[in-house]
Amino acid sequence: MEKIVGIKVNQWRSDWDAVAWNKKARRSEPQHWFYQFSIRASLLREWSGVNARTTNLRLKGRDDLGIQRRHESKRSEEISRYVEFGYPWSDLSEKKRNDPEYNSLRKPGWLPTAIVVNILTAGDSRNGKKVAKEDLVKVSDRKDGLAELAAPSGYKVKGWSFADLPPIEVIDGQHRLWAFDSDATNDFELPVVAFVGLDLSWQAYLFYTINIKPKKINASLAFDLYPLLRAEDWLDKFEGHIVYRETRAQELVDLLWSHKSSPWYQRINMLGESGQRGKTVTQAAWIRALLATFVRSYEGPNVRLGGLYGAPAGSHEEVLPWSRIEQAAFLMFVGSKLAEAVKTSTASWALNLRRDKGVPLFEEKIDAAFFSEHSLLSQDQGIRAFLHIANDLFYLNSDELDLTNTFEERSVKEEDEEAALSASLKSLSKQKGLVKFVDALVTELAKYDWRAVSAPNLPEEERILKAGFRGSGGYKQLRLALLRRLEATKGQVGAGAKTALKLLGA
Amino acid sequence: MSEYIVASSLIHSMDGWQLLGQAAHAHLNGDPDIARHMAYYAELRGAMSLLACQGIGVFDSQHFAIDGKRSVKPIPYRSGTHVFTWEALDAWISQPSASATVLSVVTPGGIAARDWLDAFARLPGQSGQIAQGWIEGWGLDLKQMILDRKARNLSSYRPTAFHSAPATGISQSLAYINDFWRLSEPSSPSGFATLDAYLLRQALLRLFKAQEGRSLLQARRKFERRIEIMVHAIGPRSSASLDWKQFLLGEQHPTDPILLTEAAGKLKPEHKGHDLQVIGRATLMLRLAGGACRQLLHTLPEDERSMLSFWWRPLAEQHGLWPPGNAPSDLSDLWADVEVALQDASNWTANTPAPEQNLSAYSASFPQSMGVLTGAHRAGMWSLGL
Secondary structure: OOOEEEEEEEOOOHHHHHOOOEOOOOEOOOOOEEEEEEEEHHHHHHHOOOHHHHOOOOOOOOHHHOOOOOOOHHHHHHHHHHHHHOOOHHHOOHHHHOOHHHHHHOOOOOOOOOEEEEEOOOOOEEOOEEOOHHHOOEEEEOOOOEEEEEOOOOOOOOOOOOOOOOOEEEEEOHHHHHOOOOOHHHOOEEEEEEEEOOOHHHHHHHHHHHHHOOOOOOHHHHHHHOHHHHHOHHHHHHOHHHHHHHHHHHHHHHHHHHOOOOOOOOOOEOOOOOOOOOOOOEHHHHHHHHHHOOOOOEEEOOEEEEOOOOOOEOOOOEOOOOOHHHHHHHHHHHHHHHHHHHHOOOOHHHHHHHHOOOOOOOOOOOOHHHHOOOEHHHOHHHHHHHHHHHHHHHHHOOOOOOHHHOOOOOOOOOOOHHHHHHHHHHHHHOOHHHHHHHHHHHHHHHHOOOEOOOOOOOOHHHHHHHHOOOOOHHHHHHHHHHHHHHHOOOHHHHHHHHHHHHHOOO | OHHHHHHHHHHHHHHHHHHHHHHHHHHHOOOHHHHHHHHHHHHHHHHHHHHHHOOEEOOOOOOEEEOOOOOEEEOOOOOOHHHHHHHHHHHHHOOHHHHHHHHHHOOHHHOOHHHHHHHHHOOOOOOHHHHHHHHHHHOHHHHHHHHOHHHHHHHHHOOHHHOOOOOOOHHHHHHHHHHHHHHHOOOOOOOOHHHHHHHHHHHHHHHHHHHHOOOOOOOHHHHHHHHHHHHHHHOOOOOOOOOHHHHHOOOOOOOOOHHHHHHOOOOOOOOOOHHHHHHHHHHHHHHHHHHHHHHHHOOOOHHHHHHHHHHHHHHHHHOOOOOOOOOOOOHHHHHHHHHHHHHHHHHHHHHOOHHHOOHHHHHHHOOOHHHHHOOOHHHHHHHOOO
């Protein structure tokens, strides 16, 4: 295959030399230049692994993308229509598109803005994998200021696929690539800005400055499209993470309240109004609880116990690339398991709550042990404690449970929430190791006496203990009490609880 | 001196919230004069904090400012603390940059009020009049105290029983306190999501009337259209509990909180309920001050911000917010104590016959609640986003 000739762009200022490079934080000093090429869409798809995701050869999880990215199919479909038919034809309804009357609206669909990519070098690794020697794409400088991009030495025009990692990773523009199908006959060239050996954190920074800073896309979507951003410390300074976390926590609570698969369906006090039977925990309390647990970064400056959705986890220190829907599905899955475990519990605390006729619930089928106003599980303290425990143990066991690869590729679009949630829940139920862990956890949790201080007929000793769980001090007390109880159990749950206690200094 | 001025912004803010809590305590204890007195000083400290965030240090008679080159210069105009604070505030807010600052602190739905108002106003600079209106309204007592020496002397020096307005009843007081806390519940990045939403709604109505010369009742369809266009441009995130379009049109949560209604009141000091109006205005001034301090703090990286714990941890323990050495992982967790106290108060009000509702009975039932409900410094803590 012929080499692709491009331009070398020397773009560097001497004052950039003062930037604090940090290899450990994945911010190594980059090359002081990048390249511009014109590359066929089909070729770029092959070399960046886009094609691999649409064939039976695709790898599970996100390894094949190198950096963790998400794909919004609807967006790529829009671009595909735009490329073929231009604007405004591409935005018409299907009915109008099928109407010849509107054919005059068809125009060229130019894509003049560059796809931004990184060409991996031999020394770069992603999740422990490297680009095979025969798969490397190489760029060499010419004396005339131009540059040549050479295809992988093992490249074949037909039937080529990379061994471990694709040699190119897309920083910005993946949806434009997805918009082209793998058939090369309708191909055309795309302008490409190519960095070589650019460290991961710089890639996240580039994505942010291209897409979010100019407010091209909303923060929540951006953090889903580019999960790596959740771990970028420089974003803290501009409240980027706080905006993401707040928004994400709100979105999750919305989903937990609005979907039938959730044990808290219609049972969150969304309006914050008093006297709401069966809806004792407010939306605001749920949001604060998620911000303190799943969506947070780290527990503290020196405490490496992070939020499953907000901090790097596992031995590779990667953020889980779960989308909003997948994050909600996980909470629903674990919550439902706990509700079921409590429902089938014959522990005395549960029986006592069920016997209490003084609490009329709005549905007879509701288990009072889980939803009674005298159960901590339907109070702020209990919800917080449950989320803490779930987050702590899953965070600490993320490698063992292979959480990165928990969810299968969905054929449904994320925009169809109900279908996407169902598909995600189905994925979860198929993960045997995960299900076993969750079952073990909720079985132990269901044994705990979840009665609140207000529960009738509470022994005095218990009443004094439960009184300590009220107010701001109660969050920590209940969390520690549960961890200490779980510590005594065998297996991963007990080991996880023990590690959590140690990290918390308790 | 420059470090002093900047540091004083945080301390004035916290002191202001503390004074506000004392005002609430006095009010609940049936002492409206002390309540008004404390609330006035809370308002004053809020204003001083806001000025300090802009590099203006208010002292006894000689005041200072940090100029564009970061050097501290004495301000030629000399006057007492109270007079200077109001006049400096009044002069400052007339500048476009000041309006931009105020409108960036208030963030309904996490979006700066400035963006909302600019999208609604369609003309640049129109939103500035809202910021000016806010400062004029919320600093009303500062302005009046300067102008009305008689009122000042009456409040500070004369025996209260000879001129005092009657106290508000306990149930009404508890309702007001409940409102205060519901508006101050920690939520969005700014910490005052509910309050900011209501402030926006009021501001839009005011702006509409200023531009169109007609009220919402007189030109509802036009107002609706402008709201639709603005919401479409801004793209705020609506949720099950808050549909922005419906809320801003008054179709969702149509009644404004008591605190905001009272804050806009114009009662004289000798009238019953005046103290609640001053408390309301002080709350709003402190909301601005806290937000400005938060913005200042967030120019620092997180690890440098966390170094300030040497100041706020002992302060919080001193004020009994938590046992020594047992700080919550997040200051917003302090809300849990308020929620308990509010629920207790609500249950008590609902279940106690009206003739039996008095301060003595309430205090006997919930001896610890008063301290929590009047502990406004909690809100001060989480307003800084530490």
